[in-house]
Amino acid sequence: MIDMSLFLEVCVDIAFALLSISFIIIVYRIATGPTLPDRILALDMMVAVAIGFIATFGVRSGFYLYVDIAIALGLVGFLSTVAFARFVLARGSTEDSAIGRKDGGADR
Amino acid sequence: MMEGVMDLVVGVLLVVGAFFALVAAIGLVRLDDVYMRMHAASKAGTLGSGVLLLALAVDSQELDVVTRAIAGLVFFMLTAPISAHLLARAAYLVGYRPCKATYRDALADTIVKPEGLGQPETQADDGEDAKYTH
Numbered sequence: 451m452i453d454m455s456l457f458l459e460v461c462v463d464i465a466f467a468l469l470s471i472s473f474i475i476i477v478y479r480i481a482t483g484p485t486l487p488d489r490i491l492a493l494d495m496m497v498a499v500a501i502g503f504i505a506t507f508g509v510r511s512g513f514y515l516y517v518d519i520a521i522a523l524g525l526v527g528f529l530s531t532v533a534f535a536r537f538v539l540a541r542g543s544t545e546d547s548a549i550g551r552k553d554g555g556a557d558r
Numbered sequence: 559m560m561e562g563v564m565d566l567v568v569g570v571l572l573v574v575g576a577f578f579a580l581v582a583a584i585g586l587v588r589l590d591d592v593y594m595r596m597h598a599a600s601k602a603g604t605l606g607s608g609v610l611l612l613a614l615a616v617d618s619q620e621l622d623v624v625t626r627a628i629a630g631l632v633f634f635m636l637t638a639p640i641s642a643h644l645l646a647r648a649a650y651l652v653g654y655r656p657c658k659a660t661y662r663d664a665l666a667d668t669i670v671k672p673e674g675l676g677q678p679e680t681q682a683d684d685g686e687d688a689k690y691t692h
Contacts, residue, residue, distance in 0.1 A: 458565040458569045468579065471583070485654055487649040494600075494645075498582075498606065498634075501607040502611075505575075505610040506610055506613075509568060517623055518626065524630060524633060539652060
């Protein structure tokens with residue numbers, strides 16, 4: 451019979467490892483994202499991964515108060531994404547957008 | 559015995575949620591343009607963080623924590639499509655075009671562009687002060 455608390459510890463470690471790899475990949479996308487909406491989308495995704503990280507840390511530490519922090523972080527992430535979208539809309543056309551390209555290709 | 563079953567459920571939920579977050583992050587790198595990346599980020603990413611919050615709720619087994627975790631999950635499920643829609647709409651209106659792998663641009667004929675945005679040949683007459691302020 452496998453000890454279930456040991457199983458939970460191993461699962462928490464695996465979850466931390468996968469979430470850390472996700473953080474690194476998302477930071478790569480934020481750094482090298484060709485356009486501004488790519489970076490905004492990666493920041494939004496990073497907030498989602500941070501919420502998952504906080505929930506996993508709540509399972510490990512036993513402090514279930516962390517769910518409040520996760521909810522507050524989700525609210526801040528949603529509002530910042532909305533504000534960034536309005537900023538993209540208000541900024542209008544810039545030279546790094548694909549306006550006027552006849553080939554219709556996105557920036558790579 | 560009951561704690562063993564609960565630990566099993568929590569462990570499986572944690573690994574599944576983290577796996578979905580990793581899939582979303584890989585999709586964020588592998589896909590080609592911002593509209594494709596939105597599929598990965600706003601669906602798999604939200605599912606990943608939601609499943610991890612559900613794992614916290616199952617692990618606590620207290621009514622207040624379960625209620626707050628479910629409320630947070632519902633909040634994320636409601637706000638993720640809204641923010642993705644706003645970002646996609648802003649990016650499309652400003653002029654970021656889909657990549658060539660998108661064979662058909664279904665929004666090209668149907669979307670209503672505000673004055674001052676869109677193709678440069680349509681905004682040449684109104685001048686620069688007709689920006690989209692909404």
